[in-house]
Amino acid sequence: MYAQMVKSEGMKSSEEMSPEERAFQDRIDRGEKVEPKEWMPEGYRKTLIRQIGQHAHSEIVGQLPEGNWITRAPTLERKAILLAKVQDEAGHGLYLYSAAETLGVSRDELLEKLHSGAMKYSSIFNYPTLTWADMGAVGWLVDGAAIMNQVPLQRTSYGPYSRAMIRICKEESFHQRQGYAIMMKMARGTPEQKEMAQDALNRFWFPALMMFGPSDKDSVHSAQSMAWKIKMNTNDELRQKFVDETVPQAEYLGLTVPDETLKWNDKRGHYDFAEPDWQEFFEVIKGNGPCNQERLDARRRAWDEGAWFRDGLTAYAGKAAARRAGASVAAE
Amino acid sequence: MSKKEWPLWEIFIRGQHGLNHRHVGSLHAPDAEMAVNNARDVYTRRKEGVSIWVVKSTDITASAPSAKGPLFDPAESKVYRHPTFFDIPDDVGHM
Ligand SMILES: [Fe+2]
Ligand SMILES: [Fe+2]
Ligand SMILES: [Fe+2]
Numbered sequence: 001m002y003a004q005m006v007k008s009e010g011m012k013s014s015e016e017m018s019p020e021e022r023a024f025q026d027r028i029d030r031g032e033k034v035e036p037k038e039w040m041p042e043g044y045r046k047t048l049i050r051q052i053g054q055h056a057h058s059e060i061v062g063q064l065p066e067g068n069w070i071t072r073a074p075t076l077e078r079k080a081i082l083l084a085k086v087q088d089e090a091g092h093g094l095y096l097y098s099a100a101e102t103l104g105v106s107r108d109e110l111l112e113k114l115h116s117g118a119m120k121y122s123s124i125f126n127y128p129t130l131t132w133a134d135m136g137a138v139g140w141l142v143d144g145a146a147i148m149n150q151v152p153l154q155r156t157s158y159g160p161y162s163r164a165m166i167r168i169c170k171e172e173s174f175h176q177r178q179g180y181a182i183m184m185k186m187a188r189g190t191p192e193q194k195e196m197a198q199d200a201l202n203r204f205w206f207p208a209l210m211m212f213g214p215s216d217k218d219s220v221h222s223a224q225s226m227a228w229k230i231k232m233n234t235n236d237e238l239r240q241k242f243v244d245e246t247v248p249q250a251e252y253l254g255l256t257v258p259d260e261t262l263k264w265n266d267k268r269g270h271y272d273f274a275e276p277d278w279q280e281f282f283e284v285i286k287g288n289g290p291c292n293q294e295r296l297d298a299r300r301r302a303w304d305e306g307a308w309f310r311d312g313l314t315a316y317a318g319k320a321a322a323r324r325a326g327a328s329v330a331a332e
Numbered sequence: 333m334s335k336k337e338w339p340l341w342e343i344f345i346r347g348q349h350g351l352n353h354r355h356v357g358s359l360h361a362p363d364a365e366m367a368v369n370n371a372r373d374v375y376t377r378r379k380e381g382v383s384i385w386v387v388k389s390t391d392i393t394a395s396a397p398s399a400k401g402p403l404f405d406p407a408e409s410k411v412y413r414h415p416t417f418f419d420i421p422d423d424v425g426h427m
Contacts, residue, residue: 035397037394037396037397038397039397084377087373087377088377091373091374091375091377094359094374095357095374098340098357098358098359101340101358106337107337107360108336108337163357164357167357171378310336310338310362311336313338313362313363313366314336314338314362316362316363317362317363317366320363321363
């Protein structure tokens with residue numbers, strides 16, 4: 001998902017836990033929220049920093065593929081909508097960075113780790129957006145997949161994370177619907193436009209399925225994260241749910257999901273579908289996707305070239321404060 | 333932590349006229365004025381508010397989580413502070 005393959009700390013049995021850890025787990029089991037200054041196991045704190053940080057980075061880097069089309073949107077209205085959508089993603093990144101900071105990590109530290117590659121962002125944003133139809137596919141599929149994961153996370157055990165998720169979920173549905181609206185327009189347009197829509201679906205289908213991460217039903221890391229309620233469903237559960245919801249939407253558009261094995265399974269009550277190419281996924285995660293270099297370069301450049309501006313505002317704030325102090329002394 | 337990092341501000345927003353300001357989150361800004369400007373963009377993109385307060389996070393004093401018992405438990409036994417504690421016969425009418 002937006003946070004893929006987050007390494008959690010090892011799982012402890014009830015007997016192995018210290019009294020504090022057991023009381024903590026009991027609180028979580030009762031559905032209580034954990035707040036910043038309260039005692040928490042070090043592993044819970046560390047795993048959350050990794051997960052929320054990765055999620056925040058994904059929102060920020062996720063602006064780039066769509067930012068690519070803002071100046072080339074087909075109408076002024078489409079441009080305003082896309083701009084608003086991308087601005088929302090910046091907001092999502094900021095909500096999540098603040099949530100991570102309540103765990104004792106600084107904003108600069110998180111950004112440094114993004115820029116150095118020590119922390120990751122979702123694999124999906126390392127794919128290029130080649131045509132306007134990709135703006136439709138991204139909103140529909142990428143935000144759609146994000147919603148699958150974010151809706152249950154509203155109930156996560158960590159208070160600041162949960163509250164950030166609630167804010168984000170309120171805004172995501174606009175993202176998915178504007179994407180689907182673009183797809184509807186293109187799918188019902190000229191044959192060339194319909195072909196562009198199909199091409200976008202073809203390129204984004206499997207990368208969207210990868211967003212949920214490889215199967216983790218046997219992973220101890222996931223088991224610990226689920227016990228702590230910082231992960232609410234297995235990757236496979238969410239992927240299945242996404243496929244089940246998305247296939248009828250593709251049919252409505254008159255588009256074909258690029259999977260010949262895709263078939264409704266009456267017995268399971270779900271679609272059977274092909275797994276994405278996990279080899280490709282691991283390559284993208286390692287930094288070898290089509291746009292990894294470009295994305296990181298863009299982020300680093302934005303940070304470096306914004307330094308004079310950040311410093312300028314800091315200097316101004318210092319001077320203004322000194323002036324105010326001087327004025328109040330003079331008035332006395 | 334970097335010395336250059338802008339301070340953190342806690343953001344409070346009055347959602348509608350007549351309501352209290354409510355904590356909605358935090359953000360970094362070089363000074364209070366910029367914190368208000370940034371809060372406008374980060375927290376009220378959909379007309380979520382009619383007024384913004386910003387407070388430097390370091391200026392907030394919070395009760396300790398461990399003080400929860402001593403601070404709040406004493407109220408537990410004072411159920412008579414709630415109107416439902418008193419049985420008033422229906423004959424009396426609305427009260
Ligand atoms: Fe988002
Ligand atoms: Fe997103
Ligand atoms: Fe989104």
